Amino acid sequence: MSAQSNTNWSRRSLFRAAAGMAAAGTLAACGGNNGRGGGSGSGTQLTQMFHAYGEAGVEQAVKRYPTAYKAANVTTQWITSSDYESKLFATLLTKSAPDVFEFHPQIQMVKSGQVADLSDIINPVKDDFNPADIKSHTVDGKIYGVRMIDDPQFFFYRPSLFEKAGVKVPETLDELIEISAKLTTSKMKGLYLGNDLHAIISPLIWSAGADTLDDKNQIAYHTPGVVEGLKKMRKLFTSGDLLLGAPTDYWDPSALNQGLCAIQFCGMWAMPQFQKALGDDIGIFPFPKTVDSGKQSVYNGGWSMFVNAKGDHVDAAKEYVKWLWIDQKKDQEDFATSYGFHIPPRTSIAASATKLKSGLPAEGVKLFNEFGHFDNIGWTQAMIQASWDVLANCVRKSGDPEKALDQCDTTVNRELKKLFG
């Protein structure tokens, strides 16, 4: 009997203990795993956030550089999801926001006080940077980010296939559409622009002689040339000569390397992988003229380092960014040329980067200089998204280009009004 009540008692206390442990466990779990490391090192804890680069070795390099930094212990958040910007924006609102992060120059980050003014660390070496990279990071005379790499985007093609089909490098969009048809076989599509085409919208606008925004931050993309270009793109999209639904997106060299297409829109970063897979059988050309009055163009994308102005360690973070991305030139060159190919934004490093001096990389640098368009800091992610919707609405869907651009205008104007009043 007493044995029975004892059993009862102990069962009850067991439950109590279990409930207590469960509650404690839940609370403890809240504290852990916020990406800030164990806090074993001395000094400040900093977190840096990077999107996942596709080239082997970049992740290790990014984690290796800060190990030589003594003033703070830096941990890395390596974001593998395909929508880095969403992840970044959302994380910045939380307590586990990174102290420094890579992104593109966009003015809403400045207006919302999200990124810190880095003028004081950049100004001493300002003349060593590509002036266009300084301009694209400047708002009201203050510089908000340190450019790490410039990534021109253009077409890669296989000259042997061009020869076989008897076609030459296209200079207009019409020619591109024409040769895509000639290069298409039962086993291979002529052209690959990425599964959702979004990467080519800005080049399409520039090559039509238009621009995203003008100097006064007003819409400059809504022109007859762009409308004509969109109509041509619709023709290309429905022609059956375009590779669609490929396993990898435009930024990955696999589509061309695996013989799924003869021409692929990609970026300078993938050049070493193209060369490794195809040897000499690889060439590049800029985005052709959308209309005859336009000019060929190249999007000079890239990544920059920003400091989270709302973080707990703004000064320590600035120190770290200065140390790595201003002072450590060896690491900067390693980052730009040892994995994928990127153009170093600093003249002194570009001058010593021998890998970019000859052959195809040198041609890439030439396209970058001759046809390149840099980021406009006023062209924000929401506007970029709206321009992607234009492609979805009138190229992938059989919509009217005018209507699609009108819709884009509404969104862009709403953003412009919020940003510039």
Add this chain to the structure above:
Amino acid sequence: MSTTTTRDLANPAPAKASQARPRRGLRGSRTLNFWLFISPFLIGLIVFVYVPIGWSLYLSFFDARFTVTPDKFVGFDNYTYMLTDPKFVGSLGTFTVFAAFIVPTTWAVSLGLALLVNRIRFMRAFFRSVFFLPTACSYVAASLIWKMSIFSGVRFGLLNTVLGWFGVDSVAWLASPSPPWYWLVIVTLRLWLQSGFYMILFLAALQNIPGELYEAAAIDGAKRGWQTFRYITLPQLRATSTAVVLLLLIAAYQAFDEFYNLLDKTTWGRPPLVELYATALGTSQDYGAGSAGAVILTLLIIIVTLFQGKIMGFGRGEESK
């Protein structure tokens, strides 16, 4: 309430219970135990469900861009913006089409499977497990398999290979909305993942139908097959069917994973949750408008659910049996 009854059930020697009584004291009080057991879940519910709902309501009246602690009150601006936003309104249409199709289809397929598996005489356990197994697969993993191997747009995608045998050109299933092949991808995916689970529910209900009913029907001259199914089986499944339809509708409301993973940068095929995710957590980080949309959606769901309960009589399930 039935305090004594429960104790009697738990402890069938009431005479000795007095011995244990002093031990209970304060620690053993029912109220304390109640809170002890309830509080972990209650705290979780409050912190992770009710506070966010309240916060969302608060945000929906503010200009909350790139912040969740806004200070600019804008009244109903966010609501008017969302209700006039063609994307959000369009997403409600997308959802309606999706639900109108997926709910009856899944209902029919899982009922069909249940009838087949119920009839089968050999390898019963095998077939039940095989159809139920996909339920254990995550939507994200399944989406990737559907996107990259079965419905891949390249010539070596599974379906394109099959089409190739008949000399049909490769189809880029997910690239373009016309023809809307993407619905085929989404619907087959959801059917594969869901039917097995609802099949089990139907199977349980089928086995609960008393055999006498069928015998009586047979004696009265009902033909086997359609007639018996229509007048015996289906009415007997009414309660389960109602529950299944309700669960399917809820699952359809929550549709997100496969749309998010299958359709890249589209302006079509976006149910409300994907649209709200894009508004609030996407590129424009408009938490105000996103929250307003969430509130609108919640109201719609409440109305539809109440309406459905009235029509199908969810609460009357027992009587109608």
